[in-house]
Amino acid sequence: MQEGYSPESIEAKWQGIWEERKVFHCETDPSRPKYYVLEMFPYPSGRIHIGHARVYSIGDVLARYKRMQGFNVLHPMGWDAFGMPAENAAIKHGVHPAGWTFENIDTMRVQLQRMGYSLDWRREVTTCVPEYYRWEQLFFLKFLEKGLAYRKQAPQNWCETCHTVLANEQVIDGQCWRCDSQVVQRDLTQWFLRITDYAQELLDDLDTLEQGWPERVVSMQRNWIGRSTGAYISFDLERPAEDGTANIRVFTTRPDTLFGATFMSLAAEHPLVEQLIKDSPNAEAVRAFCTKVKNTDRLQRGAEDQEKEGIFTGAYCINPLTGRRMPIWVANFVLMGYGTGAVMAVPAHDQRDFEFATKYDLPMQVVIQPAGDTLDPAAMTAAYVDPGVLVNSGAFDGQPNEEAKKAIVEHLQSQDKAEPAVTWRLRDWNISRQRYWGAPIPVLYCDDCGVVPEKEENLPVVLPLDVKTREDGRSPLPDYAPFVQAPCPRCGKPARRETDTMDTFVESSWYYIRYSAPWEHGRPFDPEALKYWLPVDQYIGGVEHAILHLLYSRFFVKALRDLGWLEFDEPFKALLAQGMVLKDGTKMSKSKGNVVSPDEMTARYGADAVRCFLLFAAPPERDLDWSDTGIEGSFRFVQRVWRLIDELRHSLPALSAAGSTTADVAEAGLPEAAELRHKEHVTIQKVAEDIGEKFQFNTAIAAVMELVNQIYQGKDALLASPAGARVLSSAVSTMLTVLAPVTPHLCEECWSRLGHADLLAAAPWPTVDPAALVKDAITVVVQVNGKLRARLDVAPDIAEDVIKALALAEPNVQKHLDGKTVQKVVYVPGKLVSVVVK
The missing domain is CATH 1.10.730.10 (Isoleucyl-tRNA Synthetase; Domain 1)
Structure with a gap:
């Protein structure tokens, strides 16, 4: 009698046997080929969703397949456990973030085990425990010692509701991605990691990843790093500013268009704006415009389709080549973080400048003509941005524009008005977060000694768990004396601990390395395990992490390598960016009621x-x-x-x-x-x-x-x-x-x-x-005037004349040829003999 299929009992049975026999445990074994397959670890939000199930199912198929191929497979799991979502959820439910997080981890671990994933659970890593984050505190101290970590004041995206800095990617249409509150710009003193020191290497090494990474992810990283070759050019102010500033410095990749620069555009955050408008009757209007622009999403400001808006400051600068008096505007599409925050506007040859100039009726000057054509600024419907020959450019007329770039820079360089330069879109990584649930930054502030790093022997600086979170989301750490008050590591006098915590991207930038030997207590890594297991052979995760997480991980590997901990240059040999799981064509969400529970x-x-x-x-x-x-x-x-x-x-x-x-x-x-x-x-x-x-x-x-x-x-x-x-x-x-x-x-x-x-x-x-x-025989059908009349089992390499003869000799074919004339016989190799009769 047939036995019914009972997946629940069968699956529990074999999961128990696999665990009992340690089938998925792996050890460092240089005598065997290794394969390290890794899915991006989950945030312990409470439940595994169907998107998790998809990515971990993909990884598990690869892990099991490689094991069967004879590889020693490392397939670990852990928890990206710090961060604002846990803190907000804990506040909402009136519990502590630690309790909320560990309860969720226990639930999600059971869910993952229920799916039968072939994971080595002995290697489980949880980023919110001191045994983990003590090592990233050590990395921070080493970065600080090397000059890779530093502190500075800078304008930041600030959410008043969440009481923290937000990354640019967390600001959507000017609002906080989590609470929809309006984001404002606030000048804050923050801790940064000098990722720009590795900009060129991060860019160059993308060439080594092209075979294993999706083309679009490599392209996104290249664009984010954004190397630009050009020059810094100085434009004298018509009247020096009150603070003594005598010029505006711009970076441009198009010095060949300098003769066509007709006005100057400044970012709303540019420090010179306030200097320029001090005596202007339009000062308040300019300030109001700047405030509006500062509080706009930076990604939106940089978008090509952004509506161009600006306001005239009332001040002028001088074109160093033409002597033209150029009005200085504040424009919403100019960002302080790119270049110098000032842009020489060439409306005839830059589309954003063209749209801006058209809107505000500013002058245009054509300085590059396409071959065989003459451009008329009054008749142009878009900027001309392709190659051509210089016109209206004095001594440089007639030169191809690419050649003229170098010649113009050299000419200005001789007058101390320019210098060749390379700039980057990439900006240093702000790791300061003004929230409680994160890894403490291991520095103190002493009235006598200034900023003092914690001693290595005092690590970890433990995040206190006996504090009560605030209902408004503000961090309780600044008011918690047992944490804040500590002796200065240098002089021993009373000092104050840093109360900002680290960006959770720090934890996720190195967790995959810790998996190689998470049981190490006296050091972050086991050198032999590192040498054997790393880098990751196959990484799997969502394309939404294509820029920041992957870029920060790449930076971390290079920085740790230079500190002597690692011997490889890139963290992930190959990357698979899986798609989302949708319901009825839309992204699953609780608010839409379309979530599928695994x-x-x-x-x-x-x-x-x-x-x-x-x-x-x-x-x-x-x-x-x-x-x-x-x-x-x-x-x-x-x-x-x-x-x-x-x-x-x-x-x-x-x-x-x-x-x-x-x-x-x-x-x-x-x-x-x-x-x-x-x-x-x-x-x-x-x-x-x-x-x-x-x-x-x-x-x-x-x-x-x-x-x-x-x-x-x-x-x-x-x-x-x-x-x-x-x-x-x-x-x-x-x-x-x-x-x-x-x-x-x-x-x-x-x-x-x-x-x-x-x-x-x-x-x-x-x-x-x-x-x-190799099949011993293939089946070829025989048709007469398009109708099936016979099938022939023949050798795959049968000659055409032989199979045609066999087809015509078939009794049923002969029957339908009787009294008719064969006009042609066509053989489609391996498939068909077609006989046409009349």
């Missing part, structure tokens, strides 16, 4: 069916639209495999995967035997390519489904003889083996039921027999 799905269908659907519904790099009918389909496939094994388990010898031979096929003497063995080995090859090389898990599963169909079609005939049963058993074992990375519990149970004593999770990947990939 717990509900596993309770109803089992973890294997959920894994199968998440991997089968779409290629990993694309968004996946959750479908109730899709998960039902995956569940039916899982049940179909179960029924097949239940039917065959008492009738088959326990052969290994790819265990049959050509002699078995010959002895069976059945076309079903040859066809099934061929399909078996084609499937092995196809699944290996799709999982290990292409990451096309959907087509790999489809190939297994085809093999299952072939097994069903041939099983009855093959069971009639011992040799046929061996061919069938081999194919069934192969099917379970290559499907095991996707549905591991089902396949492990079926494997056991077939009589195998060893664990499938520890079995090797089957070896392809090249001879089995």
Whole structure:
């Protein structure tokens, strides 16, 4: 009698056995090839969502496949546990962030284990415990000693509701990404890491990642780093400012257009603005405009489609080449963080300047003409930004614009008005956060000694857990005397601890290294483990982390390398950026009521069916639209495999995967035997390519489904003889083996039921027999005037004249040729013979 498929009991059973036998534990072993596969670790928000399940299912298939290939696989898990979401949630629920976080971790760990992921849980890392963050405090001290960490005042995005600085990417349409409050600019003294010291290396090393990283991610990183080659040029002020400033310094990549500069644009934050408007009757209007612009999202300000707005300061500067009196404006699209915060405006040859000049009726001067054309500023509908020849440019007329760049800079350089330069879009990393739930920055402030780093032997500086969070979100640390008051590490007098905590990107910038030996207590890393396991071979995560997290991780590796801790240059050899899981075409969210819970799905269908659907519904790099009918389909496939094994388990010898031979096929003497063995080995090859090389898990599963169909079609005939049963058993074992990375519990149970004593999770990947990939015969159909009249089983390399002769000799073809004239016979190799008669 057929036994029903019970995923809950089967999955719990095999998860227990795998853990008991330590199947997924790995050790440093230089005698074996290693493979380090890693998914971006989750934030312990409370529950695993279906997007988590997708990314960890992708990683688990790779981990299991590589293990079967003979690799020593490191597949760890941990928790990105600090940060504002936990703090806000804890405040909302009236609990402590630590209690909230650890309770969520316990819940999410159980959820992940329920999915059957092949993780080495001994290596679990939690970033909010002192045993972890003590080491990043040590890194900070070493960075400070080397000059990579420093403190300065700078305007920052500030959320009044969350009471903290926000990264540019956390400001959306001028509002806080988390609470929707209006973001303002506030000058704050903050701690920075000098990531710009590595700008050139970060840019150059992207070349080494092109083979393993998605092209769009590499491009996004290049754009973010933003190397620009040009020159600094000085424009004298018509009247020196009150503080003695006599000129405006700009950076430009287009010195060839300097003769066409007709006005100057300043950022709203530029310190010269206030100097220029002191005696202007328009001063208050300029200040109001600047305030408005400062409180606008910086990314929005830099967008190409941003509506251009500005206000005239009332002041002028002088073009160093033409002597033109240029009005100085404040413009909303100029950012203080890029270049010098001042832009020489060339409206005829820069689109943003063109739009601005058109709006405010400012002058345009053409200085580059395209070949064979003459531009008229009055008739132009857009800026001309392509190459050409200089005009209206004095002694430089007639020069190609690219050649003129260097000549103009050299000319101005001789007058101390210019200097060649390289600038970067990349800015140093602000790691200060004015919130409680984060790693303390290990410095103190002494009235006598100034800024003093904590002594290494005093690490970790522990975040106190006996404090009460504030309902308004402000950090309680500045008012908590037991933490703030501490002796100066240098002179011993009373000092004050830094109460800002570190940006949580710091924790996530090195966690993957700690996994190599998280049990180390006297040092951050075990050198032998580092040398063996790092860098990560395959990293998997969302494209939303394509810039900051990946860039900061790359910086951390290079900085730690230069401190002598690491011997590699890049953290992640290969990167897979998976798409989101959608519901009805939209992103899942609680507010939309379209969230799919993995717990509900596993309770109803089992973890294997959920894994199968998440991997089968779409290629990993694309968004996946959750479908109730899709998960039902995956569940039916899982049940179909179960029924097949239940039917065959008492009738088959326990052969290994790819265990049959050509002699078995010959002895069976059945076309079903040859066809099934061929399909078996084609499937092995196809699944290996799709999982290990292409990451096309959907087509790999489809190939297994085809093999299952072939097994069903041939099983009855093959069971009639011992040799046929061996061919069938081999194919069934192969099917379970290559499907095991996707549905591991089902396949492990079926494997056991077939009589195998060893664990499938520890079995090797089957070896392809090249001879089995070649079919002994192919089927070619024969048509007469487009209608099927015969089928021919022939050798794959049959000659064209031979197969045409065979086709015409077929009795049923002869019947339809009777009394007719053959006009032509066409052979489509391997598929079709078409006979046209009249």
